């Protein structure tokens with residue numbers, strides 16, 4: 101014999117009930133069918149009771165709607181000539197139900213006993229209708245009333261099973277016949293109705309299964325089985341193929357709604373397997389729960405469950421340490437106050453005990469504890485007890501987590517990397533469950549982080565917010581659009597663009613924006629008043645593995661890094677403003693990134709994609725000391741002086757060309773004035789370990805005053821045109837001595853300077869072609885022959901590639 105239970109959605113309509121019949125007709129052994137009420141019925145019955153209590157006669161409408169629905173389903177299933185018995189039964193039961201509600205209405209009183217009676221009607225109706233229909237369809241089932249077989253005592257709404265009496269009543273049922281019985285309901289020794297708790301139909305089925313010692317228990321619902329995470333939080337949640345009883349118990353206890361936790365106990369002791377199945381996809385295997393696990397689990401973690409609505413109560417104070425019986429007093433007090441403790445932690449200093457309770461119990465718990473510890477509180481041995489709310493517990497569950505070294509490290513690392521603060525931790529010695537308490541605002545993010553971390557078949561999502569869709573920005577989008585599929589296929593990485601902004605508009609979309617369509621999406625985006633709108637949106641989305649990329653030259657954008665890093669969102673930038681702002685700010689950004697477990701990467705601020713910053717950082721990390729840096733750091737100026745020949749072209753033509761080719765800053769005055777090179781040598785000096793400021797970098801301007809004061813690019817070009825003779829003179833002075841003009845930046849003995857120099861062929865800078873940069877580093881290890889880094893140092897495509905490399909560095913360190 102099999103016990104088979106169908107949940108509310110499986111019997112929600114006549115069409116669904118016909119599906120149930122198909123499932124049953126394929127069974128090759130007798131079955132004991134347990135059904136829930138038609139979906140939504142129990143809630144409506146409860147509402148009707150509350151409406152009656154509230155003194156409005158709207159309960160009559162609720163009851164009418166319920167009656168009509170049950171009549172309709174009965175009429176749709178049962179042939180006209182067979183309907184009478186069923187309809188008469190429903191009518192009689194509704195008469196009783198209405199009388200009960202009228203009583204509540206008249207008395208203005210609703211006891212748990214009456215509420216239990218009212219709520220019991222749903223399963224009685226559904227089982228009676230389905231039983232008659234199945235008989236009509238020749239399935240030959242006998243309807244029995246669970247009230248006559250399941251005995252429970254205590255709380256009317258969530259009774260305690262009387263195992264002995266129930267066992268003796270069930271044992272005589274004939275295992276060669278088919279039965280149908282209502283779930284959820286039981287009766288006590290006085291014959292009064294007692295419910296088995298919400299979800300109790302699963303429990304009823306397990307009680308029948310255990311006592312009849314059947315071959316299996318099937319629980320049919322509208323989902324494919326037990327999922328490895330809550331699908332409302334984690335879109336990529338998948339069905340777990342098999343679970344041990346204990347794993348299933350942990351998961352169902354911690355929020356997996358597909359199975360009511362008490363269901364496991366009655367069948368576990370007898371080794372009766374449970375199969376969770378989907379009525380609407382019966383071909384799917386579902387989840388097996390039992391002793392005979394066929395496969396070796398790939399992952400030690402089988403599932404991640406979470407429950408919100410937790411309050412934490414801390415009983416703390418010096419009076420707790422070393423005094424026997426304090427913990428007993430806490431728990432005895434809570435028991436007397438009927439408060440269920442969800443989670444307990446105590447640190448070994450014994451100075452505090454932290455208890456998790458569901459929100460609804462928190463006031464009761466706090467009042468009871470403050471009363472019980474009143475004398476200790478007065479003597480200042482125990483602090484006044486308060487509760488803090490809005491917490492969630494997230495639990496990793498799996499039998500094979502036992503003795504798996506590093507697993508909790510992975511858990512804490514993954515949460516920490518995403519700025520999720522862990523407020524309390526609980527792990528039993530069984531090591532089957534590690535629970536952490538976090539702020540409920542982080543529940544979705546944390547569940548997703550852990551799901552990606554522990555189920556390696558799931559692709560890892562990286563959420564990217566990008567500011568700037570200009571020269572560099574466009575190239576960056578292009579690279580990702582080209583690389584995305586490869587990254588997914590080969591590295592299991594899903595780079596998701598969730599935010600773009602320029603100076604006028606922004607788009608934020610958690611579901612992702614097409615990398616090919618960034619410009620189009622942005623054109624249709626919302627207008628931004630201030631860049632902080634974008635930052636606020638980013639914070640609100642609170643997505644795991646978030647990285648912000650600044651491809652602008654904006655001061656406003658760079659001023660937001662600190663706030664972004666404080667959200668544990670890593671920052672990548674090619675914008676030099678932040679790193680060349682005050683030393684305190686630059687250092688603050690680096691420290692903040694460390695403090696909030698994220699990264700601040702800015703390799704492209706010097707030499708575009710050349711590995712200049714990383715090289716200096718590595719030298720220092722390995723114990724080297726930088727003594728001198730001499731470099732050509734401006735790609736655009738090198739390009740300009742390499743291509744300017746006063747007899748063939750004008751200076752302004754070459755500057756315009758450098759801008760068109762994407763080597764200059766958005767405002768080329770930043771290059772021509774020397775500011776860009778000053779920023780870069782300052783950044784390198786800081787990386788070398790010196791706390792230099794921008795105003796300490798000495799620079800000799802080589803452009804005339806009128807150019808230096810140009811307000812925009814057009815004015816600058818005009819000013820350069822008017823100053824052609826100045827540039828011609830510079831060129832001729834150099835060529836008359838077979839020299840070339842190079843803007844050289846030097847850092848030595850704590851000082852930095854930048855200037856236009858004439859270099860001869862003996863100089864290593866003489867042959868620096870095109871838009872190339874060269875950085876020559878002398879250090880303790882390279883005292884005379886410098887370490888040299890050389891190559892193209894400007895260009896949007898190269899810079900975007902450097903930004904992408906910074907991105908992959910972060911992903912490799914933090915996500916993979």
Ligand SMILES: NC(=O)C1=CN([C@@H]2O[C@H](COP(=O)(O)OP(=O)(O)OC[C@H]3O[C@@H](n4cnc5c(N)ncnc54)[C@H](OP(=O)(O)O)[C@@H]3O)[C@@H](O)[C@H]2O)C=CC1
Pocket residue numbers: 567568569570571572573601602603604631651652653654656657674675676704705706707708735762763764765766893894895896899
């Ligand atoms: N080109 C190169 O070789 C290298 C460049 N870099 C750096 O790359 C950065 C970008 O340069 P490039 O692409 O040429 O610049 P562009 O001028 O082409 O693009 C700048 C982008 O930033 C956006 N932007 C400006 N202000 C804001 C703001 N307040 N909020 C949001 N977005 C804003 C602009 O939007 P809008 O269009 O609305 O103004 C535009 O999309 C610069 O910092 C530069 O120093 C670094 C190394 C090498």
Ligand SMILES: N[C@@H](CC=O)C(=O)O
Pocket residue numbers: 704705706707708733734735736737763764765771776893894895
């Ligand atoms: N404008 C810059 C671009 C890179 O930082 C340069 O010319 O080098």
